[in-house]
Amino acid sequence: MTHRAQVHCSVQVGSVQLPNPIMVASGTAGHSTELSAYLDLAKLGAFVVKSLSAEPWAGNPSPRLSPVGTSMINSIGLQGPGVTAWLNTGYQALRGKGVERIVVSIWGRTVEEYAAAAALLADAPPEVIAVEVNLSCPNLDGGAHLFAHDPDLSAAVITACSVANRPLWAKLSPNTHLIPQVADAVASAGAEAVTLTNTLLGLAIDCSTRKPTLAMGGGGLSGPGIHPVALRAVYDCRRAHPNLPIIGVGGIGNGEQAVEFLLAGAHACQVGTATFADPRAPLRVLEELQRWCDTNGVNDVRELIGESHG
Numbered sequence: 001m002t003h004r005a006q007v008h009c010s011v012q013v014g015s016v017q018l019p020n021p022i023m024v025a026s027g028t029a030g031h032s033t034e035l036s037a038y039l040d041l042a043k044l045g046a047f048v049v050k051s052l053s054a055e056p057w058a059g060n061p062s063p064r065l066s067p068v069g070t071s072m073i074n075s076i077g078l079q080g081p082g083v084t085a086w087l088n089t090g091y092q093a094l095r096g097k098g099v100e101r102i103v104v105s106i107w108g109r110t111v112e113e114y115a116a117a118a119a120l121l122a123d124a125p126p127e128v129i130a131v132e133v134n135l136s137c138p139n140l141d142g143g144a145h146l147f148a149h150d151p152d153l154s155a156a157v158i159t160a161c162s163v164a165n166r167p168l169w170a171k172l173s174p175n176t177h178l179i180p181q182v183a184d185a186v187a188s189a190g191a192e193a194v195t196l197t198n199t200l201l202g203l204a205i206d207c208s209t210r211k212p213t214l215a216m217g218g219g220g221l222s223g224p225g226i227h228p229v230a231l232r233a234v235y236d237c238r239r240a241h242p243n244l245p246i247i248g249v250g251g252i253g254n255g256e257q258a259v260e261f262l263l264a265g266a267h268a269c270q271v272g273t274a275t276f277a278d279p280r281a282p283l284r285v286l287e288e289l290q291r292w293c294d295t296n297g298v299n300d301v302r303e304l305i306g307e308s309h310g
């Protein structure tokens with residue numbers, strides 16, 4: 001006998017209501033309907049678009065993806081069509097598949113570039129329910145260190161992105177001990193939530209060629225190996241900011257790993273690298289989360305949020 005239909009799955013992330021807590025992670029499900037042959041995108045909590053800049057961007061040279069054990073390293077370099085082209089094509093295709101909740105991720109290399117991408121979303125249709133600001137980008141105005149490693153710069157980007165006229169989610173980097181301080185700064189600047197985390201800086205070397213596996217040298221590590229790192233970031237951030245909504249992302253491949261993020265303090269989760277091995281992974285994770293709740297007498301996923309803190 002199953003009671004699964006009775007598990008209440010709807011969650012609130014700031015002012016945004018989601019019918020369930022499982023989304024795809026930016027950059028791992030394309031810009032639009034690339035995965036729709038495998039995955040009913042309309043059933044996700046929300047579809048998160050790969051990061052877009054104001055202008056089209058070619059990304060990095062190949063090779064830009066490489067397996068590392070059960071994890072993965074990439075240096076795609078934020079390839080994308082730009083916000084305007086996406087609104088005219090990618091957005092339309094998602095609507096054609098019945099997708100009603102879209103989170104657009106944006107990036108830039110200067111505060112002005114972030115603001116330009118955000119401004120292009122000011123008149124986007126209401127299905128664009130939030131803008132996720134990918135702060136793991138090098139700041140060309142300041143020695144190329146990542147915005148997300150600097151609380152003041154991160155706050156400046158979020159302030160500049162208010163022109164998008166949507167709820168802002170700030171996506172932070174795990175490669176700093178300043179995560180709670182950056183979270184504090186972006187929340188004060190107007191972010192409704194933080195997404196934790198982006199990829200971990202890494203490198204893989206091919207012993208046969210004696211060279212890095214990626215054309216750019218290093219890249220971002222994702223997948224099962226970073227799950228405890230992202231979980232710790234969520235846990236620490238929840239402890240420092242109990243009222244700040246968090247979206248947990250990093251190495252989720254099954255329902256229990258999503259439960260772990262909720263227990264650590266996340267209000268919702270994103271599934272990324274697991275999708276490369278199993279394009280159905282995000283909805284499978286949702287089913288497994290529902291089954292876990294059913295088996296463990298949890299009627300409402302919101303009961304789990306932050307429970308590990310006692």
Ligand SMILES: Cc1cc2nc3c(=O)[nH]c(=O)nc-3n(C[C@H](O)[C@H](O)[C@H](O)COP(=O)(O)O)c2cc1C
Nearest residue numbers: 025026027051074134197198222223250251272273
């Ligand atoms: C191939 C690839 C491309 C990615 N592109 C983006 C991106 O455009 N914007 C972004 O914010 N994160 C990007 N990410 C990071 C993911 O959204 C996610 O934060 C990270 O991979 C950790 O989650 P995972 O272990 O479930 O993949 C990318 C990750 C991968 C593997």
